Amino acid sequence: xxxxxxxxxxxxxxxxxxxxxxxxxxxxxxxxxxxxxxxxxxxxxxxxxxxxxxxxxxxxxxxxxxxxxxxxxxxxxxxxxxxxxxxxxxxxxxxxxxxxxxxxxxxxxxxxxxxxxxxxxxxxxxxxxxxxxxxxxxxxxxxxxxxxxxxxxxxxxxxxxxxxxxxxxxxxxxxxxxxxxxxxxxxxxxxxxxxxxxxxxxxxxxxxxxxxxxxxxxxxxxxxxxxxxxxxxxxxxxxxxxxxxxxxxxxxxxxxxxxxxxxxxxxxxxxxxxxxxxxxxxxxxxxxxxxxxxxxxxxxxxxxxxxxxxxxxxxxxxxxxxxxxxxxxxxxxxxxxxxxxxxxxxxxxxxxxxxxxxxxxxxxxxxxxxxxxxxxxxxxxxxxxxxxxxxxxxxxxxxxxxxxxxxxxxxxxxxxxxxx
Amino acid sequence: xxxxxxxxxxxxxxxxxxxxxxxxxxxxxxxxxxxxxxxxxxxxxxxxxxxxxxxxxxxxxxxxxxxxxxxxxxxxxxxxxxxxxxxxxxxxxxxxxxxxxxxxxxxxxxxxxxxxxxxxxxxxxxxxxxxxxxxxxxxxxxxxxxxxxxxxxxxxxxxxxxxxxxxxxxxxxxxxxxxxxxxxxxxxxxxxxxxxxxxxxxxxxxxxxxxxxxxxxxxxxxxxxxxxxxxxxxxxxxxxxxxxxxxxxxxxxxxxxx
Numbered sequence: 001x002x003x004x005x006x007x008x009x010x011x012x013x014x015x016x017x018x019x020x021x022x023x024x025x026x027x028x029x030x031x032x033x034x035x036x037x038x039x040x041x042x043x044x045x046x047x048x049x050x051x052x053x054x055x056x057x058x059x060x061x062x063x064x065x066x067x068x069x070x071x072x073x074x075x076x077x078x079x080x081x082x083x084x085x086x087x088x089x090x091x092x093x094x095x096x097x098x099x100x101x102x103x104x105x106x107x108x109x110x111x112x113x114x115x116x117x118x119x120x121x122x123x124x125x126x127x128x129x130x131x132x133x134x135x136x137x138x139x140x141x142x143x144x145x146x147x148x149x150x151x152x153x154x155x156x157x158x159x160x161x162x163x164x165x166x167x168x169x170x171x172x173x174x175x176x177x178x179x180x181x182x183x184x185x186x187x188x189x190x191x192x193x194x195x196x197x198x199x200x201x202x203x204x205x206x207x208x209x210x211x212x213x214x215x216x217x218x219x220x221x222x223x224x225x226x227x228x229x230x231x232x233x234x235x236x237x238x239x240x241x242x243x244x245x246x247x248x249x250x251x252x253x254x255x256x257x258x259x260x261x262x263x264x265x266x267x268x269x270x271x272x273x274x275x276x277x278x279x280x281x282x283x284x285x286x287x288x289x290x291x292x293x294x295x296x297x298x299x300x301x302x303x304x305x306x307x308x309x310x311x312x313x314x315x316x317x318x319x320x321x322x323x324x325x326x327x328x329x330x331x332x333x334x335x336x337x338x339x340x341x342x343x344x345x346x347x348x349x350x351x352x353x354x355x356x357x358x359x360x361x362x363x364x365x366x367x368x369x370x371x372x373x374x375x376x377x378x379x380x381x382x383x384x385x386x387x388x389x390x391x392x393x394x395x396x397x398x399x400x401x402x403x404x405x406x407x408x409x410x411x412x413x414x415x416x417x418x419x420x
Numbered sequence: 421x422x423x424x425x426x427x428x429x430x431x432x433x434x435x436x437x438x439x440x441x442x443x444x445x446x447x448x449x450x451x452x453x454x455x456x457x458x459x460x461x462x463x464x465x466x467x468x469x470x471x472x473x474x475x476x477x478x479x480x481x482x483x484x485x486x487x488x489x490x491x492x493x494x495x496x497x498x499x500x501x502x503x504x505x506x507x508x509x510x511x512x513x514x515x516x517x518x519x520x521x522x523x524x525x526x527x528x529x530x531x532x533x534x535x536x537x538x539x540x541x542x543x544x545x546x547x548x549x550x551x552x553x554x555x556x557x558x559x560x561x562x563x564x565x566x567x568x569x570x571x572x573x574x575x576x577x578x579x580x581x582x583x584x585x586x587x588x589x590x591x592x593x594x595x596x597x598x599x600x601x602x603x604x605x606x607x608x609x610x611x612x613x614x615x616x617x618x619x620x621x622x623x624x625x626x627x628x629x630x631x632x633x634x635x636x637x638x639x640x641x642x643x644x645x646x647x648x649x650x651x652x653x654x655x656x657x658x659x660x661x662x663x664x665x666x667x668x669x670x671x672x673x674x675x676x677x678x
Contacts, residue, residue: 006640011643011647014647018647032584035588037588046552046662048553048673049658049659049662051656052649052650053661056648060648101586102556102557104641104673353527356527357530368528
C-alpha cells in the first residue's frame with residue numbers, strides 16, 4: 001500500500017463526498033453468512049460524530065471527483081478549480097475492510113463524479129460492491145449512488161450487491177434544475193429511481209414464494225434535496241418530497257441546507273449562513289408526515305406556504321387549529337394524542353399503556369417525559385387544574401416562547417439584544 | 421409478622437435471581453438484597469447468605485419471562501446498571517409483576533415500573549454506545565484489541581453483537597473499570613481476566629504491542645474524520661452531546677483532542 005498517496009486521495013475524495021447528508025446504515029436485513037465479515041442487521045450504528053454534529057456511520061467517499069457535468073451547486077463540477085483524484089477499485093475495498101475490522105464504520109457509501117459516461121461510472125461503482133461481497137465475503141452495509149442516466153441493466157446489478165441505492169434530486173423544482181444544472185434532465189434522475197422501485201416491488205413479491213430470491217437493495221432507496229439554493233418555498237420542497245415518498249417508495253428524503261461552495265450569480269454567495277434552522281423545521285415536518293399521521297396539506301398550503309421559524313410545525317398547526325383542542329389524554333385515541341404539541345410518539349405509547357391502570361394526572365405525564373410547557377394548553381387530564389382561560393393563538397404562542405428556550409432563538413428573536 | 425431479613429448474594433445475576441427465589445420460597449420479609457462485598461447489616465434485620473443455584477435462578481427467569489419478554493429484559497438490563505439499591509427495587513418490581521394479572525410491566529404510571537424501564541433504557545443506550553465506540557487495534561499476534569470503560573456493565577450484552585459481526589477475526593474487548601474482558605477465538609466467546617500493564621487508550625506515542633499497519637490505518641481514519649467535517653456547520657455542543665467527553669480517550673479519531 002502506497003500510504004502517502006492513499007492518504008492524499010482519501011482527503012480529497014472524502015472532502016468532496018461530505019455534502020451528501022445521507023448517513024443511514026439501518027433497515028437492511030443482511031446477516032453474517034458463512035462466518036464472513038460483517039452483519040448489516042436492522043439497527044444502524046453511528047460510530048462517531050464530526051465537529052459539526054453529523055454522524056459518521058459509513059465510509060463516505062467518491063470513487064473519483066473528475067466530472068463531465070457542470071452543475072452550479074456542486075463542488076466537483078468541471079469548471080471548479082479543485083485538486084482531482086481517483087481511487088482504484090482495490091484501494092476502496094482495502095480501506096472499507098480495514099476500517100470495518102476496527103469497528104470504525106458500518107460499511108461503505110460510494111458515490112462518484114461522472115467520468116466518460118453515466119454507464120461507465122456506474123459499472124465501476126458496481127465493481128467495488130461486487131468485489132466486497134464476493135471476494136471479501138463482506139456482509140456490512142453498502143450504499144451506492146445511482147448515477148443519473150445509468151441504464152436499467154446496471155441498476156438491476158447494483159441492487160444485487162448494495163443495501164441501499166440513492167439518486168439525489170438536489171433541486172426540488174424542474175425550473176430550478178434547468179437553471180442550475182442545465183446538462184441534466186429531470187428524467188435522468190427519475191429513470192433509475194423508477195427501475196429500483198420496480199425491482200424492489202418484484203423482489204418482495206417473489207421472495208414470498210421463493211425464499212432464496214437474491215436480495216435486491218433491502219434497505220430501499222433514498223434521495224436528497226438542497227434547501228435554500230434556488231429560492232423555493234417550504235411548500236415546494238415538502239410537496240415534492242411527498243411526491244417522491246409516494247411515487248418511488250422512498251425510505252428517506254434528506255434535506256440539505258445549502259453550503260455555498262462557489263461564486264455564481266445564480267446561488268447564494270460564499271459566506272452566506274447555512275439555513276440550519278430551516279433544515280431542522282423541514283425534518284420535523286418530514287417526521288410529522290411519516291409517523292404522526294399528518295397530511296402535507298394540513299401543514300403547508302396556499303395560505304401558509306412556509307413553515308414558522310419560531311415554533312415547531314406541530315405547534316404551529318395546533319395554533320392554527322385550536323378548535324381541535326383541548327384533548328383529554330385519558331380518552332383520546334392514538335391519532336389525536338400524537339397531534340398534541342409536546343407529546344411525542346414515545347409518550348403516546350406510554351400514555352396508552354399506562355392509562356389502562358389508572359387515570360393519568362399532570363404528575364404522571366411529567367415523569368413520562370411529556371413537554372408540559374407546550375402540551376398544557378392543548379390537553380386536559382385527571383386534575384382539577386387546567387388552562388381555563390379562553391386564550392387565543394397569539395397569546396398561547398407568546399406564553400410558550402416566554403417560558404422556554406430554543407437553540408436557534410437568537411436567529412429569529414425580535415427582541416433587541418442589550419450587548420452586541 | 422416475620423422479622424425482616426437481609427439477603428446476601430455473590431453479585432452475579434444468577435445469584436440475585438436465586439435470592440429472589442429463596443425470598444419467595446421461604447416467604448421471607450426482605451429488608452434488602454446486598455452483594456457480599458458491600459454488606460451493611462441493618463439494626464433490626466437478620467442476615468442470610470444465599471448460594472447461587474442455577475436451577476433456582478432459571479425458574480425465576482422463566483417465571484418472569486412467561487409474564488413478558490419485555491419484563492425479563494428490563495430486569496436484566498436494570499440489574500446491569502449497578503445502581504445502588506437496584507436489587508430491592510427489582511425485587512419489588514418482580515413482586516408486583518407476579519401479584520398482578522398480565523401487563524403490569526406496562527404500567528408507566530407506577531413509579532417503580534417507570535423507574536426500572538428508564539434504567540433499562542439507560543443501560544440499553546450504553547450498550548448501543550459501546551457497539552459504536554469500541555475501537556479495535558490490531559496487535560502483533562493478530563488479535564483485534566479494544567479497551568472500554570462503560571458506565572454500566574454492558575460486556576455481557578454486547579458479546580453477541582461482536583460475535584455475529586466479526587466472525588472471522590480474533591478479538592478481545594477489555595473493560596478497564598470492571599477488570600475483565602471478552603475474547604473471541606474464532607469459535608466462541610469467553611470471559612477473560614488479564615493483568616494489563618498499561619491501558620491502551622489513544623496515546624500519540626506508538627506502542628510496540630501493535631502492528632505497524634495499525635498506525636497507518638489510524639492515521640487514515642483520523643484524516644477521514646477531519647475531512648468529512650463541514651466547517652461552516654460547526655456545532656460543538658451537538659458534537660459533545662453525541663460523543664460525551666468521557667469516551668474520548670478510547671476513540672482514535674479524538675487522539676489529538678484528549
